Amino acid sequence: MKKVFILILLLSSNLKLAAQVNCDCASELNFVYEQVQTTASFKDQIKGENRARFEERYQDLRAQMTNKQSKLDCFWKLNQLMAMVQDKHATLTENPSDLTEESLQDSSFIAGYRESEGFKNFPKTDRSVAELTKSLEGKSLDEVEGIYTIGSKLKMGVYRVSSDSLVGVILISQVETWEPGQIFAYLKHSNIESHYDIIHYGTSQKNLKFSKAQFFDHGMLFPSVLKEDLENNYAWIDKDEEESYQLSNLTDDIQYIWLNSFNRVTKSEQRDELIAQIQTDLTAKNLIVDLRNNGGGADKISLPILKELKKKKANIYVITNFFTGSNAEMTTVRLKDEFDAIQLGQRTYGAISYGSNYGRSYNSPSGLFNFYPTDMRQREFIDYEEVGVQPDVKLNQESDWVEQTIAYINLQGEESKKR
Template identity: 30%
Template sequence: MIPYFDDNRQQLIARRSKIFILILALFTTSGIFAQEAQNIADLDFLYHQIQKLPSYKDQFKGKKSYHNLYENIRKDLKTTDEIKIYQKLLQLIQPINDNHLGFWRKSDSTAKFSPLRMLIDTMEVKTKNSSSYSNSIEGIYVNTDGSKHLLFQFEPNVYYLQSFKIGIIEAILNRTANESYDAILFVGSPVPYVLNRNFKIQNGKFGNLSFYKVGYRPVPPLEIGYNKFEYTKIKSEIGYLRLSNFSASNDNFNVAKAFYDSIRTKITTQYLIVDLRNNSGGGYRTSKQFLTLLKKYHGKIFLIQNNNTVSNAEQFIIDIRSKKRLVTLGETTRGTITYGSNYGKTVSLPSGRFIFYPTDMRGRIKDLAHESLGLRPDIVLDQFGHNWIEQTLNYLNKAY
């Protein structure tokens, strides 16, 4: 009787195990379907939001290629990996030449994010960095705090920026068609990661972050004053005008208007250096008065620009280019020029995980031609020489 009892017990255990496995499979399958449904809901929502954009209507309305892209992404959204879902959703944004668009992980104190980590073969890095590797964007970058970071190609057109010390991946760069990158920056609390569009690596500098490639030096800082707006005479015949931003906020507009009123009759020098470095843009509410002032100015203008000259500051340069007595100097601007947002509204995707920042401004054709590419200067200044104002003065003295 005992063997018979043992057989029944074993059969019972086997049946219960099968039932448990079946129930677990059902729950797992149900969870996968639920996750997929959530991911599809986010994709569908983002797709319909994008179709409202002026930039979408200019570039993709009526074209099957974009709808086909959406359908292909929709076929494979079963993953539970949040970063992978974020990257798949980014594929809808990447084709649109509109660098004011934003997309980031919603702030969530309860969410847990495990940073990506990879081992670094230090000998391989040193070997590559001493050869042709050193002439590419790949290599070792140093932060201003002295920490070292490695930028390497992970797969075709995808690069990782990794902490040399702890192995954490701090950015994922996806190459675009315009020799720039759509960068996912892992920035930590309160927003774990964010999209940085039209990210460029230029003259050894890593975008608008404080990283420089080994062998390069930081570009010279601004040399005159710390005020948002400033005018001074460098010499009796040379004036210097610093315009740091064109924000249309009431506070900034009031400061800009008071400054404009104080200098509008004082700029009478034969030459004028206009410094737009690091001007993050804004709106014509603030910039138009200075644009009008410079168009009426009868002297020669030398305008300094850099890769952090952005948005309405780039439009400012385009609008003043019609003035024949103008020379631009420095480096190519960012190329984040057109569209923009009137109201700064954001929308949350259905899952509550991601935030989309849409644009609603119509783009000007003359601006769109430079979107992502930027505006090249007439005269390229030495990134690693003496300060740019002195270089501008040297050019002025030799040419005029």
């Protein structure tokens, strides 16, 4: 089971957490306790000794909630209980309040928000922003500490507050709802190397979110949260939507396709067009299937493509990154098991065994939080939940990943000739 998610960050003396919105956390905890037990993952995993540990965790947390808690403290504690179950599809988030998409376009509302108690008492660091910026300059891309860009209008400094905990603070803001010194994220080392459990705020609506076992690699914390001196992010594929689902020729014996999504609503027509193209145009000995950035979708999109590929008997090489998730992870496993494919790149996201058929979610008693449960399971993939599908060949961040894959295929061909 995952190690206890303790609140070191919230107790650190260099954070200002006063005057935040309080909530009746005991009732919120009871809500999560009841809801999480409805999930397919809970029913699979929390039995016997695990059930006893779950109940013990629940009782320990209840004992901490005799008084009202800050919203942030409450959110940490609720996710401690959630963390007992390995299920990256099931989530708990804060419901956005006043910062709606419509209000964010209203300059008078923004001016009022900046004068509000919510803005003035938003969690802040006690560190000098100027001194913090100076101390974080020059951190290497492989250190999680350092300066990050969040999109094009925010900069964040991530600094360590204990041996296993860090805080992300806004250093520069061109967004009216954020100001330097406000805290954007709390990070804690996961029980997986180079992974972090992260509580962070939405960039627009500033609602709390929890990212479980987030992989940090070569300056990328999230796709839009990158070290400021990261020149090339080869793990992330930066292409236009229309470039997907197109079979193309790379060399005389290598062809390529980028499958960016398996969304059942938007990809049905492209699936059919691709299958027709595979039937007539897939002639190369080797095929690269690029699943980077593919957050998943439905078997009704992915399986017909695999069925058509099986008729061609090409050598398949599949590229994945940490943002290859859900049905795209299932596709990765199927390619490896049924096609003897070689996987290159990064591990996948690890949200593979469970899913939501109905897409329903439920608000907590206070309305502060929203719980999104899972109601589907595919037990054959349980070993990959949260840990992801590990690549056979890890690709480095020094050059283009498709080019590295081509080089690997050519090397395999040369070695085959020698044998």
